[in-house]
Amino acid sequence: MQTAPLTMTPPALDWDELDALKYLDEDAQVAALLADLPLDGAARASIAAEARALVTRARGLKRRKGVMESFLEEFGLSNAEGLALMCLAEALLRVPDEETADKLIAEKVRTGNWSEHVGKSDNWLVNAGTWGLMLTGTLVALPEAVRNDPNKFMSNFVSRAGEPVVRAGAMQAMRILGEQFVLGRSIEAAIKRGAGMVRSGMAARYSFDMLGEGARTNGDAERYVKSYGAAIDAVGASAQGAGPHAASGVSVKLSALHPRYEARSQERVFAELYPRILGLAQQAKHWNIGFTFDAEEADRLVLSLKLFERLAFEPSLAGWEGLGIVVQAYQKRARAAIAKLIQLARRRGTAIQVRLVKGAYWDGEIKRAQVMGRPDYPVWTTKAATDVHYLACARLLFGAGRAIFPQFATHNAHTVAAILRMGEAANTDRFEFQRLHGMGEALYAAVEPQPTVRVYAPVGGHEDLLPYLVRRLLENGANTSFVHSFLDDEVSPDVVAADPIATLEANPHRHRRLAAPSQLYGASRRNSTGRDITIESERAAFAQAVAATPALKPLTSASTQAISEAVSAAGAAFGAWDAKGGAERGRILRAMGDILQANQDNLVALIAREAGRSLQDGIDEVREAVDFCRYYAAEAERLFSGPRSLPAPAGERSTG
Numbered sequence: 001m002q003t004a005p006l007t008m009t010p011p012a013l014d015w016d017e018l019d020a021l022k023y024l025d026e027d028a029q030v031a032a033l034l035a036d037l038p039l040d041g042a043a044r045a046s047i048a049a050e051a052r053a054l055v056t057r058a059r060g061l062k063r064r065k066g067v068m069e070s071f072l073e074e075f076g077l078s079n080a081e082g083l084a085l086m087c088l089a090e091a092l093l094r095v096p097d098e099e100t101a102d103k104l105i106a107e108k109v110r111t112g113n114w115s116e117h118v119g120k121s122d123n124w125l126v127n128a129g130t131w132g133l134m135l136t137g138t139l140v141a142l143p144e145a146v147r148n149d150p151n152k153f154m155s156n157f158v159s160r161a162g163e164p165v166v167r168a169g170a171m172q173a174m175r176i177l178g179e180q181f182v183l184g185r186s187i188e189a190a191i192k193r194g195a196g197m198v199r200s201g202m203a204a205r206y207s208f209d210m211l212g213e214g215a216r217t218n219g220d221a222e223r224y225v226k227s228y229g230a231a232i233d234a235v236g237a238s239a240q241g242a243g244p245h246a247a248s249g250v251s252v253k254l255s256a257l258h259p260r261y262e263a264r265s266q267e268r269v270f271a272e273l274y275p276r277i278l279g280l281a282q283q284a285k286h287w288n289i290g291f292t293f294d295a296e297e298a299d300r301l302v303l304s305l306k307l308f309e310r311l312a313f314e315p316s317l318a319g320w321e322g323l324g325i326v327v328q329a330y331q332k333r334a335r336a337a338i339a340k341l342i343q344l345a346r347r348r349g350t351a352i353q354v355r356l357v358k359g360a361y362w363d364g365e366i367k368r369a370q371v372m373g374r375p376d377y378p379v380w381t382t383k384a385a386t387d388v389h390y391l392a393c394a395r396l397l398f399g400a401g402r403a404i405f406p407q408f409a410t411h412n413a414h415t416v417a418a419i420l421r422m423g424e425a426a427n428t429d430r431f432e433f434q435r436l437h438g439m440g441e442a443l444y445a446a447v448e449p450q451p452t453v454r455v456y457a458p459v460g461g462h463e464d465l466l467p468y469l470v471r472r473l474l475e476n477g478a479n480t481s482f483v484h485s486f487l488d489d490e491v492s493p494d495v496v497a498a499d500p501i502a503t504l505e506a507n508p509h510r511h512r513r514l515a516a517p518s519q520l521y522g523a524s525r526r527n528s529t530g531r532d533i534t535i536e537s538e539r540a541a542f543a544q545a546v547a548a549t550p551a552l553k554p555l556t557s558a559s560t561q562a563i564s565e566a567v568s569a570a571g572a573a574f575g576a577w578d579a580k581g582g583a584e585r586g587r588i589l590r591a592m593g594d595i596l597q598a599n600q601d602n603l604v605a606l607i608a609r610e611a612g613r614s615l616q617d618g619i620d621e622v623r624e625a626v627d628f629c630r631y632y633a634a635e636a637e638r639l640f641s642g643p644r645s646l647p648a649p650a651g652e653r654s655t656g
């Protein structure tokens, strides 16, 4: 492995500029999106008609739901069993000791209403999963006792057989299901199975993804690097020099390759992670196959783009068109990211591949922004905004000419119809579609003439499947998800293939139930504000503040004396404080919270300076204090309109 000399890299694009766009005002951005639509009225009408026809044709096909779709439909997150199943999987895969796993199984299995699912799915494997879960992996005919009262049967069964037996069974069920969602346990098995699918017309080519992400230790990361290296060699050897667009390739999650793949560890990432990526990219270039960075959390976008740029200008990778990156249309700054990638490709003089997705971490992005007290969300809050933004991003990609090889990854009929139409309008067939293994088969089979479809195929054991499976559940379990209603004959194709532009025009606002993170607690109190130190300028500002903060002098006996006097004074003042009444105490507490918030940076610098704590620790510490002040202010106002009547101190109690 070699590290490229930095001097070989032309002046970098300013990727940090993208961070200034991270929390753009959603309503203003939606207005801008609607003012510059990627499709005109005639195109919209014909796309809607084609999308409806696609849904109808797909429903009529023999090859209907993939096992993944059946599973997601049956066990979404909207029912107790879906949640129980995930908890169960979590127990089995993550809980280190068997006793705890058994306790969880007992709880989850007994509380699920399994009878609702038995025999319901039209895919026998999903039923096998249900039965495996229920009956230790054995596929059995429905006994009478089950038919009469499945829940009681289940409960009795667990009592009779005992949790360890059920644990073995559930493990078996996970294995049965897991093996359907991955193309193979090993890359060799996956390539072999994939070749069969290509022969039968189910796929044109693959992008293999070695399951595993978010390495916790360097040992994990090294293991993943090794497995990616082996995968690239195996895929490369089978590619027979067809080139990155025609041959199968490999997708990689950078979080698997280093335990500190995060913006605040940028230097370390370049020193330690970058050589690993470079080594893998050089291998991929050697075989001339595709090598794509998957997109992960929004906080990692800029860092991934910086790494990508450095790779793109590596002399050892010059002229290779296999380098690829994923852009998520649910990020409000996706168009700006694409514009920069187009610039990068033009300066490089060799095309890059860009896979456009909607984004798989939406729930996590929303939750993180709320928990961290971010200024707003980095993602749209309505699905229609994401759908329309996807098309706006696609227009940019089509407009990039030969600089970009666009790859459109979706299972949504309207999106597919729109991309086909945009490709026609741009007079190009230099692009491909992508779908996930086990999903979207019927949709793409219904497209006439057959487009080129690459299948993204996870490879690995069921032990590493959980994060992938949970993402699929989260994005598809929602009622708004396309997969949810696509093959459901009871939902009209008009509804399934509705024009997202019309939906957005009808409601061009952020989601009414997703106020900005500062408004998380509604009228009762404001959420404290954090700082996003994944943004370089914020980190730099803190570094300056820390440097400017003088170190505290060590405590002397005089200062200890002063502290104890202050504590006594506070105790003595309590009666007067109490007499102020709830409203006044609330006002003072709230003002105190506001002062702490306003001085957050100085306080964080002080915490870092004095206690050697990390910036994030300091931010969390100050925010907790602010939240406490605001919470107790609200409580004081709510509970005590006047002074409280406290019990008198013991010596003053009346004896009468």
Ligand SMILES: Cc1cc2nc3c(=O)[nH]c(=O)nc-3n(C[C@H](O)[C@H](O)[C@H](O)COP(=O)(O)OP(=O)(O)OC[C@H]3O[C@@H](n4cnc5c(N)ncnc54)[C@H](O)[C@@H]3O)c2cc1C
Residues within 6 Å of the ligand: 293, 294, 295, 296, 326, 328, 330, 357, 358, 359, 360, 361, 362, 379, 380, 381, 382, 383, 384, 386, 409, 410, 411, 412, 415, 434, 435, 436, 455, 456, 475, 478, 480, 481, 482, 483, 511
């Ligand atoms: C081949 C392939 C590779 C992929 N690689 C990646 C990857 O590297 N990184 C990644 O993040 N994802 C990846 N994905 C997943 C992708 O981002 C989508 O989650 C998934 O494809 C669902 O989108 P859709 O168009 O198929 O379905 P749809 O049902 O039309 O769209 C669902 C998507 O809409 C968005 N959405 C849902 N609700 C809301 C809301 N309230 N507000 C805003 N947006 C909302 C979410 O992005 C959700 O995933 C990949 C998908 C495929 C097919």
